[in-house]
Amino acid sequence: MSDAGPPVEPTPQRERAPQRSSSQYTGIFRDKVVRVMAYVAAGLVIAFLVTVVSALFTGVLVPSGPRTVAEKDVAVAAAAIEAGSTDAAVWGRYMATLIAAEQYSRAQGVIDDARASLDDSATAEFTIAEARLHYAKGRYEDAVEAAEAAQKQISEQYEAALAGGGERARLARLDGLHANHGAAALIKAYSYEALGEWGKAIEQFDAYLESTPSAADILIDRGLAKIETGDTPGAEADLRAALAFLPDDREALDGLASIGVTP
Amino acid sequence: MSRTTRPEESSATVRSRRGRRTLTVILILLLLTLALAVNLLVRLITPAGLPGRDADLGGLEWVRSIYGMSDAPEDQLSRAQAAVPDSGGQLWVTDGEQGRIMRFTPDGQFQGSLSGPADAPLLAPSRMAFGPDGLLYVCDTTSDAIRVLDRGGNEAGSFNIPEPVSVAVSEDRIVVGAVAGFAILDKKGQPIKIVGSRGKGDGQFDYVHGVAIGEDGTIYIADSFNNRLSAWDGDGNRLWMVRTGKPANGAEMIDGKLTVTDAPDAEEGAEGSSLQLPLGITLDGAGRIVVADMFDCTLAVFNAKDGSFVGRYGAEGEDDGEFFYPVSVSYDSGRDWFAVADSINNRVQIVRIPGSSGGAEPVSAVRRALTGPLRACVPPLVLLIVVLAVTLVVRSRRARAAGQKSLNDSSGNSDFNHAVAYTDRESL
Numbered sequence: 218m219s220d221a222g223p224p225v226e227p228t229p230q231r232e233r234a235p236q237r238s239s240s241q242y243t244g245i246f247r248d249k250v251v252r253v254m255a256y257v258a259a260g261l262v263i264a265f266l267v268t269v270v271s272a273l274f275t276g277v278l279v280p281s282g283p284r285t286v287a288e289k290d291v292a293v294a295a296a297a298i299e300a301g302s303t304d305a306a307v308w309g310r311y312m313a314t315l316i317a318a319e320q321y322s323r324a325q326g327v328i329d330d331a332r333a334s335l336d337d338s339a340t341a342e343f344t345i346a347e348a349r350l351h352y353a354k355g356r357y358e359d360a361v362e363a364a365e366a367a368q369k370q371i372s373e374q375y376e377a378a379l380a381g382g383g384e385r386a387r388l389a390r391l392d393g394l395h396a397n398h399g400a401a402a403l404i405k406a407y408s409y410e411a412l413g414e415w416g417k418a419i420e421q422f423d424a425y426l427e428s429t430p431s432a433a434d435i436l437i438d439r440g441l442a443k444i445e446t447g448d449t450p451g452a453e454a455d456l457r458a459a460l461a462f463l464p465d466d467r468e469a470l471d472g473l474a475s476i477g478v479t480p
Numbered sequence: 481m482s483r484t485t486r487p488e489e490s491s492a493t494v495r496s497r498r499g500r501r502t503l504t505v506i507l508i509l510l511l512l513t514l515a516l517a518v519n520l521l522v523r524l525i526t527p528a529g530l531p532g533r534d535a536d537l538g539g540l541e542w543v544r545s546i547y548g549m550s551d552a553p554e555d556q557l558s559r560a561q562a563a564v565p566d567s568g569g570q571l572w573v574t575d576g577e578q579g580r581i582m583r584f585t586p587d588g589q590f591q592g593s594l595s596g597p598a599d600a601p602l603l604a605p606s607r608m609a610f611g612p613d614g615l616l617y618v619c620d621t622t623s624d625a626i627r628v629l630d631r632g633g634n635e636a637g638s639f640n641i642p643e644p645v646s647v648a649v650s651e652d653r654i655v656v657g658a659v660a661g662f663a664i665l666d667k668k669g670q671p672i673k674i675v676g677s678r679g680k681g682d683g684q685f686d687y688v689h690g691v692a693i694g695e696d697g698t699i700y701i702a703d704s705f706n707n708r709l710s711a712w713d714g715d716g717n718r719l720w721m722v723r724t725g726k727p728a729n730g731a732e733m734i735d736g737k738l739t740v741t742d743a744p745d746a747e748e749g750a751e752g753s754s755l756q757l758p759l760g761i762t763l764d765g766a767g768r769i770v771v772a773d774m775f776d777c778t779l780a781v782f783n784a785k786d787g788s789f790v791g792r793y794g795a796e797g798e799d800d801g802e803f804f805y806p807v808s809v810s811y812d813s814g815r816d817w818f819a820v821a822d823s824i825n826n827r828v829q830i831v832r833i834p835g836s837s838g839g840a841e842p843v844s845a846v847r848r849a850l851t852g853p854l855r856a857c858v859p860p861l862v863l864l865i866v867v868l869a870v871t872l873v874v875r876s877r878r879a880r881a882a883g884q885k886s887l888n889d890s891s892g893n894s895d896f897n898h899a900v901a902y903t904d905r906e907s908l
Contacts (some may be wrong), residue, residue, distance in 0.1 A: 245499025247492065254503040259509050260867075264860045265514050269521075272856035277525060281589040283551070284527040284544040285800045289827075291528070296551040318528040 220247070290314040298327075305335050309342030316349050324350055339374050341367035345397050348404045357408040364401040364408070371398045399425050406442075415445045433462035437469045449476050527800075540779070540793040542801035543759055543817055543830040543852075546571065549582060549590045558825060563819035563828040564759070565812040566631070571819055572616065573828055574605045579606055581618065581633075584828075586815060586851070594633030602627060607689075607760070607808060611649035611667075612804075619644040619656075626656055626669075639669035646760065647701075650693040653714055655755045657688030662701055664716050673716030680706055686729050689807075690761030690771065696785060700769055702758040705729040709758065709769065709787050722787035724771075725754035753789035755780055759858045760808030765816060766838030771822060777803040779820065779833060793833045798825055811836070815851040816844060 245251050272278045283289035294311035302308070308331045315324035328346050337343045348363035371394055378389035406421035422439035426432060441456030453476060456469045461470065462478060473480050527544070546548030546563075548556035559576030566572065569586040580595040580602065596602040605627075607619045615636050618627045626644055628637035646657035653672070654665040657805040661676020662685070690702030697714040705728045710721035730740045764770050768790060769782040777796035782789055795802050804824040809819055816837045820829045837844035850858065 232654065247496055247503070248496035248499055251496065251499040251503050254500070258503070258507050261510060261514060264864065265517065267860040267863055268856055271859040272521070272853075275855050275858075276585070276587050276589075277853045277856040278521075279587070279589070281587040283547050284588065286545070286798065286825075286827075287528045289545070289547040289556075292551040293546075293553055293556065297553065300552075319527070425797055 225402060275343075287314070287318040291318050291320070303335060304335040305331070305340055305342045308335060309337070309340070309346055312343070312346035313349060316346070316353050319353070321350060321354060338370065340395050340397050341370040341401070342397065344370060345404070348401060352404055352408055352411075357411045360408040361405050364404040367401045368398050371395050371401075393428070399428055406438070410442060415442050418442050419446065431462065433459040433466070437463075437466065437472065440469070441472050444472060444476060446467055455476050492738065493691060500630075519900050537795055537801045538778070538793045539791075540801060541832040543832060544588055545830070546573065546584050546588045546828040547824075547826070549593070557828065559823050560807070560821040560826060560828050561823070562608050562808045562810070562821050564608050564610055564810045565814075565819060566610050566616075567814075569812055569814055571828065572608060573821075574608065574618075575821075575826075576823075579604060581608070581616070581629075586812075586830075594629065596627060596633055597627060597635045600635065605642075609644045609649045610648045611654075613667075617647050617649050617654065619647055621645060626654070637669065639665070645687060646691045648691040648693045648699075650697065653693060653697065653699075655691045655693060655699050657691040657701065659685075659687055660753065661685040662688045662691060662699075664699065664712075664714070670892070672714075675716050680727060682730065683802050686727075689759040692761050692763050694763055695765065698784070700761060700763070700784065702761045703772060704757060704759055707755055707758060709761075709771070709782060711784070711787065720787055721802050724758055724782075724787075724789075725756060728757050728771075728775075731895065752792055753780075759806075760810075760821070761784050762809050762811045762818070762840070764811050764818075764833075764836040765813050766835055768836070770811065770818065770833070770836075772806040774805050774807055774811040774823075777806060779803075779806070779809060779818070779831075789893075794831070801829070801831065804831070816848055817851070 232372060241323065242252065246255065269278075283292045291311075294307070294314045297307050298311050302336045308327070312324050312327050312331070315321075315327060324346070328343050328350070331337070331343050335343075344363055344367035348360050348367060351357070351360035351363055375389055375394050378385050402421045402425045406418045406425070409415070409418035409421065419442050422435055424440065425435055429435070436459040437454045440452045440459065443449075443452035443455060452474065456472045456478075457480075459466060459469045460473075470480055509707060548615065557573070557575045557577070559907070561574040561576060563571050563573045565586075570591065571584045573582045573584060574580075575582075578593070580593045582593045583591040585591060588691055596605075602618065602620050604620060604622045605618045606621055609617050609619060614631065616629045616631070618629060620627050620901045621644060624642050624644070625640050626647055627635070630636050634893065641656045641658060643659040645659065648655045652667060654667065654669065656663045656665065660678035661674065663674050664672040666672055676683060676688075678684060678686060680686065682901065684706070685701075685703045686705035688701055688888065689701070689704040690700075692700045694700065699712040699716075701710045701712065702708075702846050703710065707723060707725040707727045708721055709724050711719040713719060755771065755773045757773060758771045758780070759774045760772045760904045762770050763784065764781075767784050769784050769787075771780045771782065773780050773792075776792075778792050778794040780789070794806075798804055802825075803822050805822075806820045807823045808821045809818050817830050817832050818836070821832060824827045832848065837847070849855075
């Protein structure tokens with residue numbers, strides 16, 4: 218009697234007979250509801266463990282190489298870093314692939330590691346990566362700030378090379394500003410677009426196109442930005458210029474259609 | 481009796497309530513933990529940068545891509561040429577750079593490579609086909625030969641064909657596409673019929689980059705630069721031929737001058753049906769012809785009975801699920817998917833297109849699901865079904881036993897039975 222279960226009303230023999238006697242259980246497990254809950258909990262754990270083991274045996278959890286282009290870019294860039302590269306451009310590419318794959322905290326870690334051990338003074342790779350990271354995270358003002366810092370860094374290095382004279386100045390004159398200067402202009406342009414500041418975005422597109430006038434995709438972006446500002450003739454000119462390079466480009470064709478122009 | 485049992489009943493009730501509360505908390509914590517673990521697992525198996533966010537792939541479903549033998553830059557595929565599945569689903573891949581045949585699991589794990597026998601290595605393996613005998617038939621174009629290898633890379637035969645660019649194998653036929661037509665051979669490599677000469681006219685060919693053999697022995701041919709599809713019986717008699725778009729070889733030498741001429745039947749097909757440059761072809765589970773349209777960067781589907789256009793899938797681009805110069809396509813009937821050599825994107829893409837299985841859609845959907853990560857759920861599902869079945873059997877046996885006992889007892893004294901039942905309850 219001392220281990221009696223919860224009160225139970227007398228029930229007909231037909232219903233009680235097949236049930237296992239509660240006296241076979243101890244403690245809280247005398248309660249049928251508790252037993253059912255315990256069975257469910259145990260079942261869930263067993264099902265989960267079986268699934269994990271099954272996933273291992275069926276190869277679902279076994280690494281099998283990159284599946285997407287983003288994973289491939291990250292993997293190949295990481296392999297180059299692991300091979301011991303000290304080239305800031307290689308590190309910059311790795312950062313860019315991590316950002317493209319939306320692995321932001323990992324990208325920040327790589328930027329910090331690179332800053333601690335490598336020099337990017339000539340190309341501002343790491344500052345550009347920071348600008349990209351800000352943009353990807355939706356921090357557009359910070360992206361503009363970082364991109365401006367990168368442009369300033371690149372310009373100063375360029376001026377210093379020119380001022381130094383000799384072979385270095387000659388090479389600097391030949392190469393012009395590093396390509397990251399233009400990349401920074403685009404980051405600023407897209408950040409301004411995201412902020413709805415179309416005029417400033419167009420200024421940055423202008424700066425980029427000054428050095429790369431045949432960049433059809435940027436012509437399209439500038440044309441679409443001009444549509445937002447109401448500059449229909451300017452938009453038409455940009456979109457038509459882009460179509461000369463990319464005759465079937467859907468964005469350009471749609472852009473022209475939106476301002477009532479037939480290509 | 482009620483007075484003497486009430487304290488014990490009350491204590492049991494309290495314990496029971498406490499137990500229920502404890503178990504409820506444990507269950508909730510367990511469910512949260514499992515949900516977290518499942519979330520982590522899903523994140524682990526979900527590829528980064530999933531395709532299709534804003535791409536219109538025309539109904540094409542991307543499964544995965546294969547990029548190379550390892551992550552090292554020098555091990556990446558370059559100008560993928562062909563990817564064919566063997567009977568176990570393993571993918572055998574060639575590209576324009578490695579000069580060997582690479583083998584991958586259906587999940588994309590690199591398994592090894594082969595280059596042919598040491599004394600006669602493959603020079604430039606391109607298109608391939610597995611025969612029903614499990615042997616691999618490889619176009620070694622630069623050596624004007626079809627090389628036959630076993631899975632270990634050992635030579636199992638070889639026969640010379642001028643400039644072979646495609647191959648298909650059935651139980652009793654080997655069909656080899658070449659620059660000027662195609663050859664139908666028996667399994668010993670002896671010619672049954674050589675079809676065509678080089679040119680643009682009827683019965684002429686200009687690079688047969690695609691050959692396939694149907695289950696009934698019908699041979700399907702993609703005459704690439706003439707932009708034509710045709711079907712032939714096993715003896716080389718033409719069954720039908722359709723123009724699939726404007727020929728890519730508008731220019732030809734006439735009297736020593738390069739002259740541009742259009743084929744007389746080169747009118748454009750219906751909207752979306754014209755091909756730019758048909759290269760590799762295969763047959764899907766529904767018996768349809770699937771063509772890799774290199775310059776349109778899509779897969780086009782045609783009816784195998786008459787060559788009529790069915791549909792087009794994919795888009796040009798470098799993102800997942802998009803193609804940039806796809807040059808060959810093969811079908812894995814076990815997994816109901818296609819392996820596409822996505823040449824300029826330097827990868828092999830595994831994709832699916834609607835209606836390719838040819839069977840009932842629910843069955844196809846289950847089969848497709850079980851080739852993905854969901855296959856890990858099969859063992860627990862089977863376990864669950866077994867447990868449920870055992871529980872049901874045990875319960876029904878108990879119920880039957882109870883019914884039998886009740887019948888037996890019904891002939892005895894009901895008061896006695898009641899007393900026994902009541903005593904039983906007290907003994908609890």
